[in-house]
Amino acid sequence: MKNPFVTNGYAGAEYFCDRVQETASLRELLLNENNVALISPRRLGKTDLIWHVFDDAQIRRTHYCFVVDIYPTKNLGDFVNMLGKAVMEELRPKGRKAWEKFITLVSSLRSEISFDMNGLPTWSVGLGAINNPAVTLDEIFTYLNQADKPCLVAIDEFQQITRYDDDTVEATIRTYVQRCTNAHFIFSGSQRHMMNGMFTSPSRPFYQAVSIMNLQPLDMKVYTDFCADKFEQAGKHLDPAVVSVLYQRFDAVTSYMHRILNVLYSRTGVGETCTVPMVDEAIDFILRMSSDTYESLYYQMPEKQRMLFLAIAKEGKASAVTGGKFINKHKLLSASSVSSALKGLLDKDFITMDKNVYSVYDQFFSLWLAFKGMI
């Protein structure tokens, strides 16, 4: 039997806990011509929620649903490439009528689209192959506006566009989105300050252009029942105290709790009960499994970043990190070296910042540092 605590992407409604209200709200907003910004701290379940909303049989019948993850993109060319690829991949299995119009409209990339043995189109646009992203972007939006069904487009990790060198991209995308009546959008992102800045500052292009939805942690009672139910279905039992311990230790962040429950589930035999002392063993197991990864990430950090990373990990939640007190306490060099190290760590997502408080982004990374006796 499959482990019901799935940790590598949306696996269907059966493995998805709750979010009933959020699913209904998102659906209602999108079907009523709104665009939505979906914001939460990292790893709470934004991406899975998007797939869950798009997994609905009725929505699939009446709409085309496209999900684009722009995390790896560095400029408008990459963005356009990812968007086009996502559209192509969604349309390909839907028959010639669905994809032909798209291919005809993206004429700037006609030579980059190849056909496989079955006559199906493949997006083989290499990195950097988009010479004039503005033209291709215009073509893709022309398609979205003329598609034979209304479109729902989720752009995940949307805060990434604020890292592009070209700072006109935000305004460009906003203009297209605003004019596109046949498509509605979810802009999903995790860095709260960047996403909020984008949607709530009057000076920014997206100000008041979307409905904002702040995703909250799963309700503890509902999640506990979900987990216990999965154990029971396999003839196993779960002490509810396990879930409360996880809530407390991981600040209710779904991803960490779910990874641990995945291990706990596999370690609990049929007829047995999963209890609190098993939690530490499961965490140790996960840390041992990922030790090589953390070790190389850690030693690849430039020295100054590594020192600051350790200092932030020691504090748990670190504030005033460029202040004299923090610098002296952790034997760092100077405010200016901390500032540049901070930027490096934020850029690579090793740390996150919310209201000027810094913390290590991956909670397992902090636990690994503790496991190794480094903090």
Ligand SMILES: Nc1ncnc2c1ncn2[C@@H]1O[C@H](COP(=O)(O)OP(=O)(O)OP(=O)(O)O)[C@@H](O)[C@H]1O
């Ligand atoms: N409603 C849910 N039911 C069951 N598991 C969930 C649910 N939401 C999230 N998860 C678990 O948490 C993990 C992280 O969720 P997801 O990737 O959707 O978070 P995210 O907010 O998009 O994270 P990131 O900020 O890293 O993009 C999933 O892989 C899954 O294991």
Ligand SMILES: [Mg+2]
């Ligand atoms: Mg995500």
